[in-house]
Amino acid sequence: MDIRRLHHPLVRHAAQGLHTFNSRHPWSHNDHFHGWILANLPARRVAAVDIGCGQGVLVAKLAERFEHVHGTDLDAGMRIEAARRTAALANVTIDDRRLDELAGPVDLITMVAVLHHLDVEQALTDVTRLLAPGGRFLAVGLAAPGSLRDTAWDLASAVTNPIIGVIKHPRPVSGGPVPPPFPVRDPELGFDALQAIVAATLPGAVMRHRLAFRHTIVWTKPALP
Known part of the structure; x- marks a missing residue:
């Protein structure tokens, strides 16, 4: 707000x-939650996908913990920065593929301030399709009050x-507010409305309010019988 x-x-x-x-x-506010993501990784760590990877900061961190990390972003400028940041990492792929164009299975899907840009129900359905049993979805999002x-x-x-x-950032900077380098969109769904969709699509998911105008979603795909 x-x-x-x-x-x-x-x-x-x-x-x-x-x-x-x-x-x-x-x-x-987004990078602030990278520590939360890294503290909640799944046990199996072969493949990870970061949807809306931006400048590739989280991708680079995940590359230290997974055999392969795929970062996707529709913004060409973001992809250039992400590719530059991860150029020395042989286990990283950066491209512009959409969620519904990806193939699984993967062990982790992350979204940071991305879900409100998407068709939520379709995006979460794709998450269930892509994740391997035992795989985890970790999202940091925004909701309208x-x-x-x-x-x-x-x-x-x-x-x-x-x-x-x-x-x-204890040392003050001058020059006034700097606009974010990534595309910005105000969320339309409120927390309760979004939580209802999450509960229906990802049974057992945990969604919580957080400071920094954010919420988090955690869902682990049930293991096969």
Whole structure:
């Protein structure tokens, strides 16, 4: 939630002040969750796919832990940066294939701030198709605030954001806000609506609110009898 959109003058003034402060202590809300992903990897680690791999930061980290890692992104600029970052890694493939064009089985599928760009139900159906039994889906996502609980989490994220920024980037930078290098799209589904789709498509999946305006989804495909 962008609290600068709220109309009360005092709220807007405070929000603008926070935005200015945050721009002086920038940090990547998406990269922040890479540690969570690496801490929740499946036991079998042969093949991994990162959907919407961006500049390839997570792909490079996964390449240290899997025999092969496939990063996909529809943005040509992102693919160039990802290919450059992983050029020395022989076990990495970067291309523009869509989720429904991929072939499995794979042991891990990751999405960081990607699911809200896709047809959610179709994307999760493809996840079930691609994962090997025992394989894991790890997603970090965004949802529109649709309840008081969602708004409370967004406010908590707004309050803690500058604290995390100072810890991660203590030396202030100048020049004002820098636009993200990747395509940005506001989420349309609220947390509860998204959770209902996740529960129907990935039975047993765990979806949780997180700080930094994010949520996480964990699902492990059941092993064969």
